[in-house]
Amino acid sequence: MTTLGELLLLCAFVASGYAAFAALAADRLRHGTLARSADVAAMGGLCALTGVMFVLGWALVAKDFRFAYVAQYSSQLLPWHYSLSALWxxxxxxxxxxxxxxxxxxLVCRFAAFMRASELRGATCGYVAAYLTFLLAVLVFGADPMAASAEAPREGAGLSPLLQHPAMLIHPPIVFLAYALWTVxxxxxxxxxxxxxxxxxxxEQARPWALCAWAVLGGGILLGADWAYEELGWGGYWGWDPVENGSLIPWLTGTSLIxxxxxxxxxxxxxKTxxxxxxxxxxLCNFATFLTRSGIFSSLHAFSRSPLGWMFLVLMFALAVGGGTLMFLQRQNLAPRRPFGGIWARESLIVIASLALWLLAGVAFIGALAVPLSDLLIGRKVVIGQAFYNNALIPTGLLLLLTTALAPLTRWGKPPSARQWRMLRYAFAVAVVVAVVAGVRGGLHPLEIGVASCAGLAAAAFFGGLLLDVRRRTPSPFWQAAWQTLRVGRRQHAAFVAHLGIVCLAIGIAGSSLRSRQHSATLHIGQPYQWEETTIRLIGLQQHRRADKLVVDAELLVTPANASPFTLRPAQHWHRLQREWTTEVAIHSTWSGDFYAILHGNDDTEQASLTFVVNPLMRWLWGGGILAVAAAFVALWPQRRRVAQSASSSPLRGPHFRFLARRRQTETTHG
Amino acid sequence: MTSLHELPQRMSVMPGASRVGGTGPKLALACGVIVSVTIYLASVGANADWQYYLTTDECLNQADTLIGDRLRVSGKIATGTLLVAGDRRSATFQLVGQERTLAVTSVGLVPDNLLEDREVVVEGRLENSQSLQADKLITRCASKYESRAATDIVANSTERAGPRR
Structure with missing residues (x-):
């Protein structure tokens, strides 16, 4: 089987290499036969690659330790779904x-209907195939998944217990899907x-790819944060780790791109931008890979010290040189075609928001590279702490929230209309009221007041903008007009809902960062323990033996002052094969916050050592992220056929004109 | 019908549109202020919160000048030296480099995967030329992208230590 896998991998490499060359040459020479041969080669290569995936997937599920990869990442006791997840x-x-x-x-780029009319399709497929060839070259020459074990062991090394978590089943493939989507x-x-x-x-053709990649990468980052929150057992979800920064940076620049x-x-x-x-x-997606594979960092995550990371660095260099040269050659033709419509026009807000996004990305980039950069510049390795991130990100983040909040009440190419200005004044009044109420309530950090105020502004601006759109549709009945507005302007309103999701995310980040409280204690069975206004009682300690691990859990009855009591079962797992303990935290989640319990150990059967963490507004963080991702998919959904038909019935032809016709229709609707 | 793509590119650029009009200076000023403020705040934060990142050997070789400083030191936990308190809130171990060994006392939550013969990064203050008081331990997850050799695991698969009690 390993030989079959090796052969398939080699076929995929050769075929995709030919497909890239032939597609680019055919596009240049306008050679139909060459283009068709490129398609056939790429299809053959993809089939061979799918074959390699099947071979490795089967070997993992069947625990075939003749494959060195299977022996390294699977074991007889590992459930099949985690065994399959060892694939990534x-x-x-x-x-x-x-x-x-x-x-x-x-495949989608070559055959999808929305790409069919594109004059750019041939070359685009060529570049995608070229990148596929690069990845396959890395596999063939640097990291062979089909390599055979020198001597097949009876048992594999198994999967790290930390990675045996539902979020880890889907987090890595989602992030890699996003990286793949950003290729197009x-x-x-x-x-x-x-x-x-x-x-x-x-x-117009990049939009669905970029939007899908943005949503998928955002979902992947969210899942990664959820894994860190639930599995690492330290009560946090983001540690400014180079790997976390590595996936955040392309998400920020991707947001700016959209x-x-x-x-x-x-x-x-x-x-040009x-x-x-x-x-x-x-x-930057490749930069993230360079971070994880080059071994230049010490991090919570494991890093290999293989030369693969440096291959990605070479690719990035080639991309920068190639892209820079093409940009330089076309610089005369990339001048703006119209002037900005004033500082309050929507495009000006986008410039400011983009700047804020680049600054956020820059801060994360410098933070990730602080160690090698300082070594290069001052000859000493220096790590930058939280204050660097907080100082830079708080004002920039607030600016970004402000621009996000204002978007529904702005127009392209013009300052807001008189009605929009009036509605903006109401929205600012709501923001001021929220800030005053938050201030009067007392005990709140200025950042919390700022975020709450921006949230008030965002909600008021969203509903204000919607109301103005609905009013334009009078004399239709209100609900009918509202439905029409949402239906016709689905993309735009979905984008504004995504903005609201980001605001909710910011509320969650501010609440959980500024108001998190932690307390460690040793609890005795049956004795109530008071922390803040919560009574915690250790009901008992149980020990269960399972085939692959030993589970020790503590049953806790938690009674908050003003809420119903609830039971939590934090646990410790002893994994026999890896000879490692893992902490399985227990979380009680409400909209006001999470109560998070960590079991550290029990010195005897009568007492247990625990840590309790209160993380306020965590649901807002997860909910906001999910809302933003879901809204992006709603915006991504294709326009109804009627719209497309009316666009195609325009006297203008070609994809560019279809876009213009569609936009004209939208502008007629939204002013 | 003539496609727009066939027209010379320059034709599509409206006359005078290469300038961004009167908005340009205002927008540039706003952007300049935002960038300046962010750079200033970031540099203040970086100056207030940074540490040297050293290997165990580098740390011990420069110990005389580093005593009392906050440091981040990488190394491997020496076999047979790791002692973890029952409540997992403190640990002591020897951190080994290529040539020298640093004694580490850590106060704070001990990560689950803090094991002997594993690479670790400790963060804390150098108390004297031989020992470091740590308050943060960063461990590596050994099976992500790089796995321990399967044979090592199999050779050690008989349980030597009981469950944590």
Whole structure:
């Protein structure tokens, strides 16, 4: 089986390499036969790659330790679903999954209806296939997932107990899917630059890819935070770890790309910025991989010290040089096509919001690279602490929240209308009232007051903007007009709902960061323990033996002062194979906050050592993130056929004009 | 019909649109203020909260100049030296480098995967030229991207230590 896998991997590498070369050459020479051969080769390569995935997946589930990879990441006692998840836990397996997902992106790019009319499709597929070839080259020459064990062991090393968590079943594939999706906007940008097709066609086609990648990466980051919160047992969800920063940075630049793309499509401004962001976001996905695989950091996460990370660095360098050269050659044609419509126009707000996003990304980037950068610049390795992040991120984050809140009451190319100004005044009044109430209530941090005020502004601006849109539809009955407004302006209103989700996320971050309380204690069975206004009673300690582990758990009855009592069961698991303990925290979650219990150990059968953490507003954080991701998918859903038909019935033809016709219709609707 | 793509690119650029109009200076000023304030605040934060990141050998070689400073030191936990309190709120161990060994006393929650012969990063103050008082331990998760050799695991798979009690 290992030989079959090796052969399939080699076939996939050769076929995708030919597909990349043939697709780019066919696009240049306008050679139909060559283009068809590229498609056939890419399809063959993808089939071979799928075969490799099946072989490794089967070997993992069947615990075939003749595969070195299976012996390293699986074991006889590991449940099949965690065994399968080992496919993306190890170095070679995760790269294989990533390559396969890039292959799927190629398939969609080549055959999806929304890409069919594109003049850029051939070159785009060529660039995607070239990247697939790079990933396969890394697999073939650096991290072979099909390598055979020197001597097949009777038992494998098993999966780290920390990674045996439901969030880890889907977090890595989701992040790799997002990285794969970001390949296509970059490929479209490179194709547009190479061909000199600098109109908004590439942006119109990049939009669904970018939006999907943004939502998927956001979901992946959220799942990773949830894993850290539930599995690492320290009561937090974000530690400014280089790996966390590595995935956050492309998400921030991707957010900027989506907004700059809108400004470019609607107003013809930020044209160079969109190209730079499309290339940079993809490059930063590779940077995240470089962080995890180069071994230049010490982190909570494990890092390999293989040369693979440096291969990604070379790729980033090539991308920067290639993209920079193309941008330089096209610089004359990338000037803005219209002036900004004033400082209060929506495109100006996007410029300010983009700047805030770049600053956030820059801070995370410098934080991630502080050690090697300081070594290079001052000859000493220096680690930067939390104060660096907090000082820079709090004002920038508040600015970003403010621009996010104002978006529904702004217009493209013009300052807000008289009605919008009036509604903005009401929204600011709501923000002031919220700030005053929060201030009078006392005991709140200025940041909490700021976030609460921005939240009030965002909610008022959202509903104010919606009301203005609905009023335009009078004399229709109110609810009918509201439905029509939401239906016709679905993309726009979904985007504003995503903004509200981000505001909820900020509320959760502010609450859980500023008001988190922690207390450690040793509890005796039956004796009540008072912490703040909560009574905690240790009911008992139980020990259960399972095939792969020993479980020790403590049953706690928690009675808050003004709420119903609840039971928690924090536990400790002893994993026999890995000879490691893991902490399984217990969390009681409400909209006001989480009560988080950690069991450390029990010196005897009558007492247990525990830590309790109160993390306020955590549900707002998770709920806000889920809302933003869900809203992005709603915005992503294709427009109804009627709209498309009316667009295609326009006397203007071609994808660019279909976009213009559609936009015209939207502008008629929304003013 | 002539496609817009076939028109010379320059034709699509409206006359005078390369300038951003009167909004430009205001927007540039706003951006300049935002960037300046952020850089200033970040530099204040970085100056207030930073530590040297050293290997065990580097730390011990420069110990005389580092006593009392907050440091982050990387190394491996020496076999047979790890002692963890029953409530998992303190631990002591020897951190070994290439040549020298540093005694570490840690106060604070001990991570689950703090094990002997594993790489660890400790954060705390150097008390004297031989020992460091740590308040934070950062461990590596050994099976992500890089696994322990399966044979090592199999060789050690007989249980040597009982469950934590």
């Amino acid at each position: 836990v190890g170095q070679a397996g995760s790269l294989l999954l990533w390559a396969w997902l890039v292959g799927i992106c190629w 906007p970059c490929a479209l940008a490179l194709a547009a630059l190479a061909q000199g097709r600098l109109q908004e066609e590439w942006l 907004h700059a793309g809108m400004a470019c499509r609607h107003r013809g401004v930020m044209r 969109t190209f730079v962001l499309a290339i940079a976001t993809f490059g």
